[in-house]
Amino acid sequence: MSYKVLIADDENEIRNLLRLYLENDGFVVSDVDSGDKVAGAMESFRPDVVLLDVMMPGKDGIHVLKDIREVSNVPVMIISARTADAERILGLNVGADDYICKPFNPLEVVARVKSLMRRFNSLGGGEDKSEKITLGDLELDVEKCLLSKGGKSLELTSVEFKIMELLMKHPGKVFTKQQIYEYAWGDDFFVADNNIMVAISKLRTKLDEDPSRYIKTLRGLGYRIEA
Numbered sequence: 001m002s003y004k005v006l007i008a009d010d011e012n013e014i015r016n017l018l019r020l021y022l023e024n025d026g027f028v029v030s031d032v033d034s035g036d037k038v039a040g041a042m043e044s045f046r047p048d049v050v051l052l053d054v055m056m057p058g059k060d061g062i063h064v065l066k067d068i069r070e071v072s073n074v075p076v077m078i079i080s081a082r083t084a085d086a087e088r089i090l091g092l093n094v095g096a097d098d099y100i101c102k103p104f105n106p107l108e109v110v111a112r113v114k115s116l117m118r119r120f121n122s123l124g125g126g127e128d129k130s131e132k133i134t135l136g137d138l139e140l141d142v143e144k145c146l147l148s149k150g151g152k153s154l155e156l157t158s159v160e161f162k163i164m165e166l167l168m169k170h171p172g173k174v175f176t177k178q179q180i181y182e183y184a185w186g187d188d189f190f191v192a193d194n195n196i197m198v199a200i201s202k203l204r205t206k207l208d209e210d211p212s213r214y215i216k217t218l219r220g221l222g223y224r225i226e227a
Contacts, residue, residue, distance in 0.1 A: 002026055002027060002028045003027055003028070003048040003049065003117055004027070004028045004029075004030070004045060004046065004047045004048050004049075005022050005027045005028070005029050005030075005047060005048065005049045005050075005051060005113060006029075006030050006031070006032070006038070006041055006042070006045055006047035006049070006050045006051070007019065007029060007030070007031040007032075007051045008031070008032050008033075008034075008035065008037070008038050008041075008050065008051065008052050008053055008056065008061070008064065009031070009033070009051070009052075009053035009056065009079065010033050010034060010053065010055070010056045010057055011053070012033070014053070014079075014102075015031040015033070017106055018031075018051060018106060018109060019031060020106075021106040021107065021109070021110050022109075022110060022113070025110050025114075027113070030045045030047070033056075033057075034056050034057040034058040034059075035056045035057070035058045035059030035060055035061060035063065035064045036057070036058035036059055037058075038050075038052075038059070038064045038067075038068070039064075039067060042068065042071075042072065042074075047074060048074065048075070048117065048120075049074065049075045049076075049077065049113050049116055049117060050068065050074055050075070050076045050077070051076075051077050051079050051109070051113070052064060052065060052076055052077070052078050052079065052096075053078075053079055053080060054078060054080040054081075054082055054087070054091070055080070055081065055082070061078060061080070061091075062090065062091065062094055065078070065091070065094050065095055065096060066094055066095070068095070069094070069095040069155060069157075070155075073145060073155070073156065073157060073158060073161075075097045075098075075116040075117070075119070075120050075158050076095065076096050076097055076098075077096065077097060077098040077099070077100060077109075077112060077113065077116060078091040078096045078098070078099045078100070079100055079101075079102065079104065079109070080099070080100075080101060080102065081101070081102040082101070083101045085194075088101075089194070089198055092195060092198045092199070092202075093198060093202060095157050096157075097116055097119075097157055097158050097159050098112055098115075098116060100112065115185070115186045115187060116158070118186055119158055119159070119162060119184070119185070119186045120158045133165070133168045133169060135168050135171050135225065135227050136214075136227030137149055137150045137227075138168065138207075138214070138227070140161075140164055140165060140168050142165070145158075145161055147161065147164055149207065149208075154206050154207070155206075156203075156206070157199075159184045159185065159195075159199055160199055160202065160203050160206075162183060162184035163180060163183075163184045163199060163200070163203060164203065164225075166179075166180065166183045166184065167215065167223070167224065167225035168225060171224075171225055171226065171227065172224055172225075172226060173224055174218055174221050174222045174223070174224045175222050175223055175224065176221065176222040177196050177222060177223075179222070180196055180222070180223065181195070181196055184199070200215060200217075200223060203215060214226065214227075
């Protein structure tokens with residue numbers, strides 16, 4: 001099966017470079033040159049992964065990402081010339097699954113796309129795709145990649161889903177940042193990376209008005225979930 005990648009970037013050179021490397025690796029690629037064209041491409045092309053620039057004509061990448069997250073949990077990687085931590089954190093907070101800065105190595109982009117697809121495809125939880133994990137009023141539907149609270153669905157990114165899957169499969173067990181990162185991101189843990197704190201903070205906001213109701217922090221140890 002060939003996975004489909006949608007590239008949204010206003011720089012023709014960037015689009016052509018990414019297309020070349022992705023197609024050489026077996027991906028099917030479509031591209032658009034402005035944020036205003038993404039919605040139409042999402043509908044017609046139905047990508048498996050989206051590579052999204054931030055600074056584009058029309059809608060910028062952040063607004064486009066918000067629109068995508070209203071209707072889809074497709075993996076999204078932001079590719080941006082903005083290197084400040086605040087910009088990276090903003091993208092992750094809005095719902096990006098990964099963030100890479102320009103200039104980049106196209107081979108690294110391809111590797112990250114593959115990592116996103118492995119992570120996303122593993123959301124079914126293996127052979128038993130009918131599995132549902134219940135913890136108190138939380139229910140994780142592994143087949144549909146959905147989390148519900150009291151019967152109401154909560155919109156999660158693929159990373160957030162993986163974190164909840166790990167925690168809910170082992171209620172009360174403490175997981176280190178390294179264990180969570182390697183499970184949810186599928187990459188080697190980087191000590192200085194703040195992706196985990198951002199993802200946990202977002203999850204807490206989505207789960208309850210009381211940020212510490214479900215996911216508990218054990219200082220110096222890691223995180224665990226309680227009903």
